[in-house]
Amino acid sequence: MIKVGLIGIGRFSNFHLQSIRQLPGVTVTAVADLNPERVESVKGEWGCAGYTDWRRMLEEQELDAVTVLTPEHAHEEPVMAALDAGCHVFVEKPLSIDSAACERMIAAAGKADKLLMVGHVCRFGIRHLEMKRAVDSGALGKLRSIYGRRNNGSKYFPIYKRVDPVYILGIHDIDLMHWLSGSTVTEVFARSTGPADGGVDLQWAMLTFANGVIGVVESSWLVPDGAPAEVDVRMEVVGERGTIHFQEPDDGLSVWGERMSENTPLHDWQPKYGRVSGALVEELHHFYDCVRNNRKSDILLPEDALAAVRVAEAIVQSCKTGLPVKLG
Numbered sequence: 255m256i257k258v259g260l261i262g263i264g265r266f267s268n269f270h271l272q273s274i275r276q277l278p279g280v281t282v283t284a285v286a287d288l289n290p291e292r293v294e295s296v297k298g299e300w301g302c303a304g305y306t307d308w309r310r311m312l313e314e315q316e317l318d319a320v321t322v323l324t325p326e327h328a329h330e331e332p333v334m335a336a337l338d339a340g341c342h343v344f345v346e347k348p349l350s351i352d353s354a355a356c357e358r359m360i361a362a363a364g365k366a367d368k369l370l371m372v373g374h375v376c377r378f379g380i381r382h383l384e385m386k387r388a389v390d391s392g393a394l395g396k397l398r399s400i401y402g403r404r405n406n407g408s409k410y411f412p413i414y415k416r417v418d419p420v421y422i423l424g425i426h427d428i429d430l431m432h433w434l435s436g437s438t439v440t441e442v443f444a445r446s447t448g449p450a451d452g453g454v455d456l457q458w459a460m461l462t463f464a465n466g467v468i469g470v471v472e473s474s475w476l477v478p479d480g481a482p483a484e485v486d487v488r489m490e491v492v493g494e495r496g497t498i499h500f501q502e503p504d505d506g507l508s509v510w511g512e513r514m515s516e517n518t519p520l521h522d523w524q525p526k527y528g529r530v531s532g533a534l535v536e537e538l539h540h541f542y543d544c545v546r547n548n549r550k551s552d553i554l555l556p557e558d559a560l561a562a563v564r565v566a567e568a569i570v571q572s573c574k575t576g577l578p579v580k581l582g
């Protein structure tokens with residue numbers, strides 16, 4: 255049995271916990287969060303140990319792996335401590351909001367000879383995988399452009415205004431664009447806007463890649479409550495011989511009600527007879543397969559996560575200065 259501890263059990267931890275529950279040979283033995291009520295509730299549901307101090311959890315529990323789900327700016331400390339305690343680490347994206355911190359974590363994982371895997375979950379999404387296969391097969395010919403939109407519900411902005419949206423939303427598309435193009439961003443030019451009382455809720459960035467591909471990353475927290483889904487996600491890859499695109503939600507299932515209509519995303523994360531499936535389950539299955547077989551991942555490399563954070567930093571800088579930013 256692989257024994258796992260979770261640090262940070264907020265909104266997204268529910269999906270992690272549900273997914274881990276379905277993985278054979280993996281058990282959550284402890285959780286930690288600063289919020290004592292949340293600790294009590296997860297502890298009760300999972301029958302595991304609970305801590306309000308993750309350092310104590312690492313000292314008292316014999317864990318094989320730790321999942322870090324703290325807010326974007328608070329990943330480094332628990333990641334470093336978990337590696338130091340001899341654990342493999344799965345950390346949600348972004349690895350950090352600071353590329354120097356990413357470098358420190360990658361060096362520490364190398365020194366400890368432990369896995370450091372970052373949750374760039376879209377690499378496990380069925381539609382993104384089909385896009386990658388189409389690109390790699392040569393069916394689209396030479397790539398010219400990639401467009402990624404990831405607009406999310408405005409009701410979440412009060413929580414996630416804590417960091418620039420590129421670290422929560424755009425980071426997925428930056429990573430996907432590196433992965434799909436097989437190239438890296440060399441220059442960005444970006445603009446953002448936000449409400450009068452502070453924060454950035456909308457951002458557009460134009461990217462230039464080393465192989466000549468150009469990209470646009472569009473992110474916002476402006477999808478209104480009345481929209482048919484909480485997310486408006488699109489991606490389009492254009493090549494000289496073909497184009498591939500998807501959008502979410504699609505029209506697979508539309509529910510028309512008296513007050514509003516809903517389009518439920520069908521392909522991912524929806525429970526079926528009490529079980530969840532989709533990208534996150536596949537991603538975590540891959541992590542524990544690497545842990546069990548003591549092997550490095552060939553899908554999620556921490557160096558790729560660092561590359562995405564470097565681009566995100568350049569986007570933030572470009573928004574601040576109004577100028578293009580070159581990456582070295």
Ligand SMILES: NC(=O)c1ccc[n+]([C@@H]2O[C@H](COP(=O)([O-])OP(=O)(O)OC[C@H]3O[C@@H](n4cnc5c(N)ncnc54)[C@H](O)[C@@H]3O)[C@@H](O)[C@H]2O)c1
Pocket residue numbers: 261262263264265266267286287288289292308323324325326328346347348373375421422
């Ligand atoms: N892959 C995805 O699609 C996806 C989706 C949502 C969130 N995420 C990522 O997951 C991570 C967590 O996001 P979330 O939405 O669950 O955030 P959240 O704010 O809902 O939860 C964070 C939790 O961490 C706790 N916390 C904060 N500082 C802590 C500390 N120092 N020690 C222990 N606990 C601490 C908070 O009390 C809270 O319960 C973020 O990196 C986020 O970007 C990824």
